[in-house]
Amino acid sequence: MLQDKIQDVFNEPGCATNQAKSAKEKKKGCTKSLKPGAAAGGCAYDGAMIVLQPIADAAHLVHGPIACLGNSWDNRGSQSSGPQLYRTGFTTDLSELDVIGGGEKKLYRAIKEIVQQYDPPAVFVYQTCVPAMTGDDIAAVCKFATQKLGKPVIPVEAPGFVGSKNLGNKLAGEALLEHVIGTVEPEYTTPTDICIIGEYNLAGELWLVKPLLDEIGIRLLSCISGDGRYNEVAQAHRARVTMMVCSQALVNVGRKMQERYGIPYFEGSFYGVSDMSDTLRTMARMLVERGADKALIDRAEGVIAREESRVWRRLEPYKPRFDGKRVLLFTGGVKSWSMVSALEGAGLTILGTSTKKSTKEDKERIKKMKGEEFHQWDDLKPRDIYKMLADNQADIMMSGGRSQFISLKAKVPWLDINQERHHAYAGYDGIVNLCEEIDKTLSNPIWGQVRQPAPWESGPSSTLMAAE
Amino acid sequence: MSHIQRFPSAAKAALTNPLKMSQPLGAALAYLGVDRCLPLFHGSQGCTAFGLVLLVRHFREAIPLQTTAMDQVSTILGGYDNLEQAIRTIVERNKPAMIGVATTGVTETKGEDMGGQYTLFRQRNPDMAGTALVFANTPDFAGGFEDGFAAAVTAMVERLVEPSPVRIPTQVNVLAGSHLSPGDVEELRDIIEGFGLSPIMLPDLSLSMSGRQPTDFTATSLGGVTVEQIRAMGASAATIVVGEHMRVAGNALELKTDVPSHFFSRLTGLEATDKLVRLLMELSGKPAPARLRRQREALVDAMLDGHFFYSRKRIAVALEPDLLYAVTGFLTDMGAEVVAAVSPTQSPVLERLKAATIMVGDHSDVETLARDADLIVSNSHGRQGAARIGVPLHRMGLPMFDRLGAGLRVQVGYRGTRELLCDIGNLFLAREMDHEDHDEAGESHGCGGGSCGCNAV
Numbered sequence: 001m002l003q004d005k006i007q008d009v010f011n012e013p014g015c016a017t018n019q020a021k022s023a024k025e026k027k028k029g030c031t032k033s034l035k036p037g038a039a040a041g042g043c044a045y046d047g048a049m050i051v052l053q054p055i056a057d058a059a060h061l062v063h064g065p066i067a068c069l070g071n072s073w074d075n076r077g078s079q080s081s082g083p084q085l086y087r088t089g090f091t092t093d094l095s096e097l098d099v100i101g102g103g104e105k106k107l108y109r110a111i112k113e114i115v116q117q118y119d120p121p122a123v124f125v126y127q128t129c130v131p132a133m134t135g136d137d138i139a140a141v142c143k144f145a146t147q148k149l150g151k152p153v154i155p156v157e158a159p160g161f162v163g164s165k166n167l168g169n170k171l172a173g174e175a176l177l178e179h180v181i182g183t184v185e186p187e188y189t190t191p192t193d194i195c196i197i198g199e200y201n202l203a204g205e206l207w208l209v210k211p212l213l214d215e216i217g218i219r220l221l222s223c224i225s226g227d228g229r230y231n232e233v234a235q236a237h238r239a240r241v242t243m244m245v246c247s248q249a250l251v252n253v254g255r256k257m258q259e260r261y262g263i264p265y266f267e268g269s270f271y272g273v274s275d276m277s278d279t280l281r282t283m284a285r286m287l288v289e290r291g292a293d294k295a296l297i298d299r300a301e302g303v304i305a306r307e308e309s310r311v312w313r314r315l316e317p318y319k320p321r322f323d324g325k326r327v328l329l330f331t332g333g334v335k336s337w338s339m340v341s342a343l344e345g346a347g348l349t350i351l352g353t354s355t356k357k358s359t360k361e362d363k364e365r366i367k368k369m370k371g372e373e374f375h376q377w378d379d380l381k382p383r384d385i386y387k388m389l390a391d392n393q394a395d396i397m398m399s400g401g402r403s404q405f406i407s408l409k410a411k412v413p414w415l416d417i418n419q420e421r422h423h424a425y426a427g428y429d430g431i432v433n434l435c436e437e438i439d440k441t442l443s444n445p446i447w448g449q450v451r452q453p454a455p456w457e458s459g460p461s462s463t464l465m466a467a468e
Numbered sequence: 469m470s471h472i473q474r475f476p477s478a479a480k481a482a483l484t485n486p487l488k489m490s491q492p493l494g495a496a497l498a499y500l501g502v503d504r505c506l507p508l509f510h511g512s513q514g515c516t517a518f519g520l521v522l523l524v525r526h527f528r529e530a531i532p533l534q535t536t537a538m539d540q541v542s543t544i545l546g547g548y549d550n551l552e553q554a555i556r557t558i559v560e561r562n563k564p565a566m567i568g569v570a571t572t573g574v575t576e577t578k579g580e581d582m583g584g585q586y587t588l589f590r591q592r593n594p595d596m597a598g599t600a601l602v603f604a605n606t607p608d609f610a611g612g613f614e615d616g617f618a619a620a621v622t623a624m625v626e627r628l629v630e631p632s633p634v635r636i637p638t639q640v641n642v643l644a645g646s647h648l649s650p651g652d653v654e655e656l657r658d659i660i661e662g663f664g665l666s667p668i669m670l671p672d673l674s675l676s677m678s679g680r681q682p683t684d685f686t687a688t689s690l691g692g693v694t695v696e697q698i699r700a701m702g703a704s705a706a707t708i709v710v711g712e713h714m715r716v717a718g719n720a721l722e723l724k725t726d727v728p729s730h731f732f733s734r735l736t737g738l739e740a741t742d743k744l745v746r747l748l749m750e751l752s753g754k755p756a757p758a759r760l761r762r763q764r765e766a767l768v769d770a771m772l773d774g775h776f777f778y779s780r781k782r783i784a785v786a787l788e789p790d791l792l793y794a795v796t797g798f799l800t801d802m803g804a805e806v807v808a809a810v811s812p813t814q815s816p817v818l819e820r821l822k823a824a825t826i827m828v829g830d831h832s833d834v835e836t837l838a839r840d841a842d843l844i845v846s847n848s849h850g851r852q853g854a855a856r857i858g859v860p861l862h863r864m865g866l867p868m869f870d871r872l873g874a875g876l877r878v879q880v881g882y883r884g885t886r887e888l889l890c891d892i893g894n895l896f897l898a899r900e901m902d903h904e905d906h907d908e909a910g911e912s913h914g915c916g917g918g919s920c921g922c923n924a925v
Contacts, residue, residue, distance in 0.1 A: 034513055034537035034539070035553075036536045036537045036550040036553045036554035036557065037535075037536070037537075037554030037555065037557030037558045037561075038534070038557050038558075038561065039516075039534075039535050039537040040517070041513060042513070042514050042517040043512050043513055045514055046517060046518070061482065064608075065490065065608035065609035066483075066486060066488045066489065066490045066608055066609075067489075067493070067518065067519075067573060067608035068514075069483075069486060070488050070489045071489055071518040071519050071521075071522050072521070072522070074485075074849055074852070075521060075522070087852065088484060088485055088832075089486055090482045090483070090484055091486060092483070093483040093488070094573075094609050095610065096607075096609055098609070099577055106481045107481075109481035109482075110480075110482035111482075113480055113481055113482045114482055129511075129512055129543070129573065129574045130573040130577050133543065133574070133577045133578070134577060160512040160513070160514035160515070160574075161512040161539050161540050161574060163539070164513075382685055382687065383684075383685045383687070385685075386684070386685030401521075401524065401525075402520065402521065402524060405530035406530070406685060409681065410685075
């Protein structure tokens with residue numbers, strides 16, 4: 001049952017926060033209860049889509065009324081080097097009659113149509129609130145469809161109202177563990193096969209990292225799920241080492257793969273020079289520990305040395321330009337600590353970061369890096385941020401798209417570092433991209449112009465004086 | 469109204485690349501045209517998050533939108549507590565003039581009694597009497613964007629407008645449908661003010677969604693029609709109702725206040741605008757201002773210059789029903805043939821469309837129907853399909869996330885019609901010029917080897 005699964009996900013031994021809780025607290029789970037009238041952020045279904053939709057050759061079918069897909073499709077920057085089917089939005093678009101009479105038959109017909117018309121390697125079916133309330137059994141329909149149509153049809157049971165995006169990430173992970181991972185055997189395996197979990201290839205970021213792995217001799221067997229292919233994800237159980245990118249979001253997948261298949265996992269980040277190097281080092285070391293050729297470590301060190309000297313050389317011109325520039329980071333989770341190190345490496349001063357969505361470990365990590373003095377805002381209201389920016393306490397804000405207007409309306413430069421961004425910031429090249437974007441924004445001539453008062457707002461203005 | 473099957477829907481079970489958006493989203497947009505308003509979705513927090521992102525991407529503006537954050541337990545036991553708590557929190561934190569509530573699939577499946585909840589809330593919270601509250605029923609599983617917008621406007625009329633013993637002869641109401649952009653609403657205001665009349669727009673997106681620069685950060689809408697103005701609509705001399713989906717709200721307003729209403733199915737096109745101008749001359753007793761006369765001449769001139777490029781062009785249009793009606797009407801006025809008109813939902817206006825094929829469908833249907841068309845007119849979601857079949861796309865409607873200034877485009881009145889005429893005409897013109905160039909040079913061009921009817925190989 002869904003409730004059991006949620007309990008199981010909440011009771012995560014791989015999560016230190018959870019282990020520190022009493023039995024009663026554990027039962028309550030890790031989602032903070034949302035405050036009506038003062039809540040923001042996506043639902044569990046949103047979270048599940050984020051994790052699975054980048055599997056590019058699969059069809060993704062949303063079982064629900066139009067709101068769940070109609071308002072949200074085609075809005076993420078996850079890229080594919082081949083198949084584009086994942087960008088097609090499929091929904092059963094439940095009507096009043098389906099609410100009354102049940103939507104199971106319609107769901108089956110929809111799956112059948114998709115399989116017949118598009119012939120994808122698999123169909124993911126997403127449960128949403130309304131059919132969850134009326135009692136549509138999507139697991140049964142998927143099972144039936146799998147037998148009838150001879151294609152894997154995977155139920156993803158994460159209706160929105162069960163909780164937050166983060167919970168949805170984990171439930172999507174459960175769906176992979178239960179129905180996908182371990183169902184396909186790779187043609188061949190190597191001692192350097194790895195699986196990366198929680199990398200979604202936004203703006204093509206994975207492609208800044210993969211060439212380095214290729215060069216070192218590490219084979220990316222499976223990525224969950226950036227630029228993903230269904231069969232590659234299904235082969236993840238043959239990886240020798242797992243890397244978890246988005247710290248806690250999919251920790252259940254990493255841990256259960258360790259439990260079931262004995263694959264060790266580590267947490268890493270592709271953001272920032274030192275984090276990127278650490279990641280490559282750890283990856284190589286762990287593969288060698290599992291029996292890969294020792295030369296792997298030397299090759300990794302070689303690539304790291306070359307890339308580091310190259311990246312520092314390329315960052316040098318930015319340093320005097322960034323001197324004294326203050327950054328306000330407004331993001332959550334893994335990005336809060338990985339971005340901090342990335343930006344400081346480029347000579348920027350970080351004022352502080354919001355930690356609303358971060359886990360306890362994320363916060364500890366920042367504290368260790370930056371000391372107690374560093375600001376970590378737990379619940380920063382938009383109005384407070386606006387005030388800080390309007391009072392010239394920061395030179396640039398970096399955040400997700402939804403909070404951009406806090407910064408832009410205060411007439412302060414802003415940079416998108418979330419899922420809708422158009423530039424790739426991962427890896428060594430990514431950090432140079434990031435600095436270039438920051439520099440472009442900071443040095444744009446509009447800031448001086450837009451801050452000028454209107455002709456009717458001031459007396460004899462300074463520009464008039466200058467003209468005389 | 470919207471559930472009656474007048475036109476064939478696609479027979480498929482899997483809606484593919486949806487054109488349709490949900491009712492609550494339309495309701496939210498209507499509420500955003502009210503000053504210092506905070507729209508509130510009664511549902512799971514995801515319903516709000518998706519709607520918010522879509523509107524942010526279209527308008528490139530901060531969008532105030534809140535949620536009652538229903539979870540599994542409150543969904544089953546009833547959502548009144550969440551609703552009350554949400555409204556109380558919003559009033560305490562943000563002090564809005566109005567909270568506009570829209571239900572969602574979650575609360576409608578449960579069957580929450582919104583009328584009863586309104587009464588109960590007012591009884592239990594006398595200290596909140598100063599905040600206007602409007603509830604609209606907008607289930608996700610019926611109707612679409614336009615229906616939700618209509619439901620919210622109707623709810624505002626029914627809850628807020630009061631009958632008036634006096635008439636202000638220069639005051640007119642405008643019920644501005646969802647197919648009017650903030651730029652369109654601004655244009656209408658200009659036209660009406662040109663006759664010495666003062667319009668009250670419901671809703672007024674031109675004041676809230678047109679790129680405001682606030683002096684402080686607000687968590688509510690900044691600008692729009694005020695609640696006091698809505699209450700005063702009963703004192704107007706006339707109501708101008710724009711769009712079929714505003715008809716119910718128009719009738720409700722007339723029934724409540726005896727203000728006579730005048731219905732306009734569209735305001736794009738020469739004759740459509742003439743009809744409006746004639747009414748304004750009658751209402752004001754004044755001649756048309758010189759600026760409007762010049763604009764009419766310019767439009768007539770543009771029609772003469774531009775009709776060459778429109779004649780017998782084959783165009784597929786996929787938009788919300790009233791915008792679909794306005795655009796197909798304009799295109800046929802110009803001599804083009806609408807080969808397919810695709811609507812996301814049923815609407816009575818579909819009966820009056822002039823098009824070879826009329827259907828309720830999605831972007832994948834457009835992709836099938838527009839294979840040999842010269843142009844597709846649709847929202848930004850149409851770009852994938854248009855690219856696949858190699859037909860140019862002119863973006864209109866919502867969402868339009870890959871163009872700047874989407875909210876401020878004007879396509880009503882003489883000036884707006886001329887702009888639309890030139891925008892679309894230029895697409896045809898560019899193609900013809902390209903082909904001439906290529907024909908002379910004998911080179912291939914972007915059409916992929918004669919698929920557009922050119923001689924290029």
